[in-house]
Amino acid sequence: MKTLYIDCEFGISGDMFLAALADLGLDFSKLEKIFEEAGLKATIEVKEEQRCGVGGRQVDIIYNQNQPLRTLKDILPLVQNLKIQENIFHKVVQAFKQLARVEGRVHNIHPDKVHFHEIGAMDTLVDIVGAFWGLHELGIEKVYSSPVPWFRGKINCAHGKISLPAPATTLLLLDKPVQDSDFDWEIITPTGALIIDQVVDEFKPGPCGILRGTGIGFGKTRKGFNGLRVYLLEEEITPADEVYVLESNVDHLTGEELGLFFDQVLASGALDVIYLPGVMKKNRPGGMLQVLSPPEHLHTVEDIFFKHSLTLGLRIRKVQRVMLPRQESTARTKWGDVQAKKITWKNNQFLRPENESLKKLAQKTGLSVVELRLLMQDLQEID
Incomplete structure (x- = not known):
């Protein structure tokens, strides 16, 4: 089972996470095409970077700067138009709803009234979609993280100067293990905290398993190392x-x-x-x-x-x-794609369609769930 360990000792932001995945070998050109087909022209520019004598990657997200302010109701249709797998779609929607809830609590307004300020939320949209899409592309089944470093200082925002961590970041780090650090500047952005909140399954002091790859993603702030390390591991299946x-x-x-x-x-x-x-x-x-x-x-x-x-x-x-080894998968049928569990038993693999996905397909085709399940005898996984 493939796992990812996030070492956020020096912080995390959305672009740092994407850069670290790129340093692992992830190609974002397919994701750029997905955005383009949805009418959202966004370039994910990956370039080599070096800090403290250590090489890694840095990501710049380039798009039309004339973006309107968008609320949650504006963002969700954009996500709907993206041709991404159903399980990725649901995770992205959940992440934006969580961000809206947190920002709404910070500003004491309803989540639907929250405006995403990062240039019409294009930065956040690419970061969040890219995070879940990237984990899926790399075949990651579980994500672990180091404890989160606490930081201090002040930052200027649209409402004036506030203390760090930013209020939204603090709320997103609730129930997460934190530890003190010497950083006096923003090493964890709200988007970085959102990624931690939404993708991490468990917090551990260090990676465990067979190390298959490493990646480093550098942030925009050039203070010290400012790099996010990730480790790709093969975790032995516990019988x-x-x-x-x-x-x-x-x-x-x-x-x-x-x-x-x-x-x-x-x-x-x-x-x-x-x-x-x-x-x-x-x-x-x-x-x-x-x-x-x-x-x-x-x-x-x-x-x-x-x-x-x-x-x-x-x-x-x-x-x-x-338990038998299993993972999320997508199967192609003549009626449409369905989400499925891929199960391994004695070197044989079986695809079992998810009931919720079958229900949606039944509504679309007019067939019953039972009919669809019995007709899908030879499911083929999408590569």
Whole structure:
């Protein structure tokens, strides 16, 4: 499994992240064509750069400077017009919604009223789309990061001089591990913090796995090193991991309450939930609620289990789980592209179409999900 480790000891911005991916060997010419086909002329200029005697890459995003101020409602149609994979599209939309929520909180306005100031948000659009597109192109399945360096100082903005980190950056770094540093200038931009917030799966002190490549992306500010290091790794597949099973027999919940329980426990971090019907004491109809939880979410899942069932007790046990290697993929059919899981079993690979993608295709074609699934016997992955 390919993983990426982000070493943001010297900071991170959107252009630094793209430059680091370019230094890994990513070619952005295909992404430029995607923007051009959507009517957005943007050149991602990659050039060699050297800081402190170390070579890397720097990225300049060149576009028409006469861009209007855009809100979230203006940005989302631009993303919709881009011919990118469905999973990338959803991640980009989620990232912009998160940025709008944060900026709205900073300025005490509704997210829909937030104006993206970076030249009509073209910089941010290219940075965010480029980040998710680049990870997909490189086949990255998981992203890890170092703890985030804290910095200080002041910066001039449209509303006057403010302290660093910028308020939006601070909000995006909530719940992230931070550590003190000597930097007294902006080493993490809001876009850089957004990338950390949206792409990082876990924070670790260092990379782990078989090192396959390294990249360095330099920022625009020429103060010291100002470089983002990334490491491409091959992570050995762990044949098994440990999860917790939480169970309780219930006969006091209505169907509506059971449905709400499912929603709440899955939202709390549970991996899966199932209800097994049966007959309880005094011949009452009831059943067993069984929830699967990863270790890091156990206490939260336990609290939600009690809160939304008011059961009198839980049985909790640790079990070993064996998983087949799988990754996100896209398959081409005569009805259109569908998102799928690529599963590996004994050197054979299988594509299993995602149900949500099948539902959208069913609405488009008039066929049922069952018909589409049975007709798609020989899915071909898009290269």
